[in-house]
Amino acid sequence: MRIKQVFVASLASIFFAAAGLAGAAEHTVDQHEKAFEKDGKKIDKISVKVGDTIHFKNMDPWFHNVFSLSDLKTFDLGSFPKGQSKPVVFDKPGVAEVECAIHPQMQLEVEVK
Amino acid sequence: MRNPVKLVFTGTLLMALGIGVSVTSFAAPKESYLRPEKVPAPENNKVTPERVALGKSLFFDPRLSGSKWISCATCHNPALGWSDGLPTAIGHGMKVLERTTPTILNTAYQKSQMWDGRFATLEHQALGPIQADVEMNQNIDSLLEVLKSNQGYVALFEKAYPGEGINKDTLAKAIASYERTIVSSESPFDLWIKGDEKAISAAAKRGFALFEDKANCVACHQGFNFTDNGFHNVGLKGNTDMGRFAKKAIKSMKGAFKTPTLREVNLTAPYMHNGIYKTLTEVVEHYNRGGDEKENLDPNMKPLHLSTQEVADIVAFLNALTGPMASVTMPRLPH
Ligand SMILES: [Cu+2]
Numbered sequence: 001m002r003i004k005q006v007f008v009a010s011l012a013s014i015f016f017a018a019a020g021l022a023g024a025a026e027h028t029v030d031q032h033e034k035a036f037e038k039d040g041k042k043i044d045k046i047s048v049k050v051g052d053t054i055h056f057k058n059m060d061p062w063f064h065n066v067f068s069l070s071d072l073k074t075f076d077l078g079s080f081p082k083g084q085s086k087p088v089v090f091d092k093p094g095v096a097e098v099e100c101a102i103h104p105q106m107q108l109e110v111e112v113k
Numbered sequence: 114m115r116n117p118v119k120l121v122f123t124g125t126l127l128m129a130l131g132i133g134v135s136v137t138s139f140a141a142p143k144e145s146y147l148r149p150e151k152v153p154a155p156e157n158n159k160v161t162p163e164r165v166a167l168g169k170s171l172f173f174d175p176r177l178s179g180s181k182w183i184s185c186a187t188c189h190n191p192a193l194g195w196s197d198g199l200p201t202a203i204g205h206g207m208k209v210l211e212r213t214t215p216t217i218l219n220t221a222y223q224k225s226q227m228w229d230g231r232f233a234t235l236e237h238q239a240l241g242p243i244q245a246d247v248e249m250n251q252n253i254d255s256l257l258e259v260l261k262s263n264q265g266y267v268a269l270f271e272k273a274y275p276g277e278g279i280n281k282d283t284l285a286k287a288i289a290s291y292e293r294t295i296v297s298s299e300s301p302f303d304l305w306i307k308g309d310e311k312a313i314s315a316a317a318k319r320g321f322a323l324f325e326d327k328a329n330c331v332a333c334h335q336g337f338n339f340t341d342n343g344f345h346n347v348g349l350k351g352n353t354d355m356g357r358f359a360k361k362a363i364k365s366m367k368g369a370f371k372t373p374t375l376r377e378v379n380l381t382a383p384y385m386h387n388g389i390y391k392t393l394t395e396v397v398e399h400y401n402r403g404g405d406e407k408e409n410l411d412p413n414m415k416p417l418h419l420s421t422q423e424v425a426d427i428v429a430f431l432n433a434l435t436g437p438m439a440s441v442t443m444p445r446l447p448h
Contacts, residue, residue, distance in 0.1 A: 034341065034343075061332070062332040062333070062341075062413055063332075063411070063412045063413055065363065065365055067363050069362075069363075076363055076364060078364070078365065079365050079411075079412050081412070101344070101357075101361055101363040101365055101366050102341075102343045102344060102345065102365065102369075102411075103341060103342065103343045104224070104225065104230065104342075104343075104344075104361075105224050105342060
């Protein structure tokens, strides 16, 4: 029962993400050589606007994970291989610490404005 | 209202949109396997000969323990590859512990310490075993009193950390400084990397090629220290230890342990965090099966279809990672 409600809520949130927040930007952050990169440069911080999506893309020939246990946003995208990317919508203002569980040295601060 | 479950669920749905591409192995530049010139040390604890001398005394001194019988070197024995040759460690009161004693060789280069990475630095790690009731079972405050009443130690601390006194901080820093000198020696493999074709056997060369390609060991054992400093569940049979999950409650970390160094690995049998394998051949056969427990298995793990010859080649390569023993002299403990 609860699962179903959550599922409906999820679908609704996808709908709003797609329709309600038109104009929200899409960002790609690469996971490369066990670091987060933007446009080929290592980063440990990124600033986005409320409603923006970050696509985390694995560029390494081994698996990476992406998760956050921040108050702002809690998610675990699981582990995924080279070439694959997974999106996260940042729908509230604040700061989220994003990490790779496999390689703890991979850390990214996402500031949502 | 915050609803983490919902967010996770949304993420899961969105993730289904990702496109799957198969993992390919890679060969790293050969120089990346050579030991870095410098051993990393924190700004506030640069390695000096005085600090190393003090740390060495502390490391070999059983009087640091509650029983006055166990030193760091009891378990991290230089004659046994800085480990103890046991499936799992034996601590205070002969208690058999849950995990294998790892070597402390090259720990200076690690991004975290312990099988589950629960300590960030060697300094943080050093006071753990002294106080742990199952290891050295010592009260730190009484230990500091003992050290302060030992004129030899008072002089050594003063030389190593002038004006800082004998306290938890200087104790931990000194031990860490000594550990930063415990690094792997130049192995036949290193000589080969530097261009000496005769340094290793043809089998070891084939084994290295397999290590980097078909056997995909480099997905996790990377660079000069043969570790990604990462955490993986390699599917050990019957393992019930949660490992890294205790520190990071993320699903993939259940049963995950830190990738250990492979430097001088033929000196530190038995293998794995629980010591289940007696030989390197058993370890490589484990990988050849793609691991035993499939639940929460690291996705880099898959059956390798290696022939008996290929397994032997990889073992020959692993054996080439041990160089001549760096000489270790015993300190005369201060009075
Ligand atoms: Cu990673």
